[in-house]
Amino acid sequence: MNMQAREVQPDPAITAIREKFLSGLETRLAELDSLSGLLKGEANRARVWEEIRLRVHRIAGVAGSLGFAALGARSGRLDTAIEHYLNKPANPRDEATLSAALEGLLDDIDQILEEQAAA
Amino acid sequence: MRILAVDDDPIILDLLRTVLSEAGYTDLATASSAEEAVSVIERTDRGFDCFLFDIMMPGIDGVALTGAVRAMPQYAQTPILMVSRLDDKHHFDRAFAAGASDYVTKPFEPTELKVRLGLAEQVSRQQKALAAAAVDAPQTPLPRLAEPFQLDDVPYAINNHALESYLQSVPVGSSGMLFFALKLVNASELHRKSTGDDYHFIINSLADAVTDVLSGANYFISHAGNGVVSFVVHGGTDMTEEEIIHSIMSDASGLDVTLASGEEVVLDIVVGSSSASRITSRGARIEAMREAVLSAEGIAEAMVARELGLAAVHPMPKRSGGLFDRLFGGIAA
Numbered sequence: 001m002n003m004q005a006r007e008v009q010p011d012p013a014i015t016a017i018r019e020k021f022l023s024g025l026e027t028r029l030a031e032l033d034s035l036s037g038l039l040k041g042e043a044n045r046a047r048v049w050e051e052i053r054l055r056v057h058r059i060a061g062v063a064g065s066l067g068f069a070a071l072g073a074r075s076g077r078l079d080t081a082i083e084h085y086l087n088k089p090a091n092p093r094d095e096a097t098l099s100a101a102l103e104g105l106l107d108d109i110d111q112i113l114e115e116q117a118a119a
Numbered sequence: 120m121r122i123l124a125v126d127d128d129p130i131i132l133d134l135l136r137t138v139l140s141e142a143g144y145t146d147l148a149t150a151s152s153a154e155e156a157v158s159v160i161e162r163t164d165r166g167f168d169c170f171l172f173d174i175m176m177p178g179i180d181g182v183a184l185t186g187a188v189r190a191m192p193q194y195a196q197t198p199i200l201m202v203s204r205l206d207d208k209h210h211f212d213r214a215f216a217a218g219a220s221d222y223v224t225k226p227f228e229p230t231e232l233k234v235r236l237g238l239a240e241q242v243s244r245q246q247k248a249l250a251a252a253a254v255d256a257p258q259t260p261l262p263r264l265a266e267p268f269q270l271d272d273v274p275y276a277i278n279n280h281a282l283e284s285y286l287q288s289v290p291v292g293s294s295g296m297l298f299f300a301l302k303l304v305n306a307s308e309l310h311r312k313s314t315g316d317d318y319h320f321i322i323n324s325l326a327d328a329v330t331d332v333l334s335g336a337n338y339f340i341s342h343a344g345n346g347v348v349s350f351v352v353h354g355g356t357d358m359t360e361e362e363i364i365h366s367i368m369s370d371a372s373g374l375d376v377t378l379a380s381g382e383e384v385v386l387d388i389v390v391g392s393s394s395a396s397r398i399t400s401r402g403a404r405i406e407a408m409r410e411a412v413l414s415a416e417g418i419a420e421a422m423v424a425r426e427l428g429l430a431a432v433h434p435m436p437k438r439s440g441g442l443f444d445r446l447f448g449g450i451a452a
């Protein structure tokens with residue numbers, strides 16, 4: 001038997017969950033995009049960041065287990081950064097850095113969705 | 120093993136269901152919030168053997184849920200695994216202080232989760248056996264000398280498995296830790312003379328003496344069996360390792376207890392330690408805790424041997440810690 005020729009088949013159950021994650025990713029993107037827009041207005045910024053963090057935290061918790069390691073790692077870093085910011089939100093430069101990181105995450109999600117659409 | 124998994128992300132619940140099923144754990148209930156979990160627990164006619172809790176959820180978080188479940192007498196000892204993305208030491212400390220048994224960070228590796236569940240299943244079986252024995256016993260059963268048991272109403276007391284899990288899982292690079300073990304030198308004799316209530320009282324009294332000294336510090340404490348109370352000081356403390364040892368020796372050495380039989384007994388103790396201020400690996404922390412226990416047990420054995428005039432027959436064990444040398448250099452209580 002040629003062992004090298006044998007490929008590891010992905011677990012069908014995990015594949016199904018991965019598909020479910022991908023199909024919900026557009027909704028996650030839309031929610032984050034909408035919350036990001038609220039930061040430009042007069043909204044309670046800490047409350048908005050808390051909502052953003054909850055969604056980023058969820059992506060960070062699951063993306064890595066479904067084959068999206070880079071997305072998971074970026075979300076994890078942003079999750080931690082928002083937590084630290086919310087614990088002492090005095091510095092506007094920190095918020096600008098967070099906003100830039102959020103934009104980067106949204107770009108990543110966008111790219112994943114485009115790649116899926118093209119596949 | 121009947122498991123309740125709680126997470127606000129349905130994808131995580133799907134993933135847990137799949138991973139657990141592949142590991143043979145098919146009796147799984149789920150809830151998407153702490154509030155729903157409490158409702159499921161209260162309504163179920165079959166108890167749960169293990170819980171998997173996310174921490175960060177809208178409303179009540181997983182740490183508060185852990186505290187609520189621990190307050191239910193039937194789940195005071197049931198394994199609770201935190202499955203969380205939060206990987207700062209602060210979150211580990213909160214979770215274990217609330218009663219978590221173990222902590223797995225997301226994204227989790229299915230193999231790691233299966234191993235942790237296997238350990239939880241072992242603990243669950245042992246606890247069920249102990250609970251069944253306790254039901255048949257007219258009073259608190261006398262635990263075996265070597266058997267670890269949960270300390271009662273002692274601040275930051277966690278069970279022995281949880282202490283080991285904490286040391287294994289708390290993030291590498293956390294601030295320095297100090298590891299200690301208090302050994303009841305005459306544990307065998309006192310155990311032989313005690314009722315179950317007596318022996319629990321003796322061990323709890325020693326733990327109370329330790330927590331009085333550590334008041335204000337960050338620590339976890341556990342009974343490891345064989346008359347050993349082990350504790351780890353994590354995070355800052357105003358006291359040095361030596362000051363902690365001296366304070367505990369001063370407060371706890373020579374405590375006397377009246378047993379149910381009416382006999383008054385004196386508690387002879389020693390304290391072993393192992394500092395790990397530069398230790399960053401998880402394995403090294405477990406080893407440091409074992410060193411502290413070995414240190415205390417070694418000193419206790421040597422004290423007994425010296426009292427019996429057997430030092431030449433049982434040479435004193437060689438220990439790396441300075442306490443051993445100090446103790447036998449004339450500082451011993």
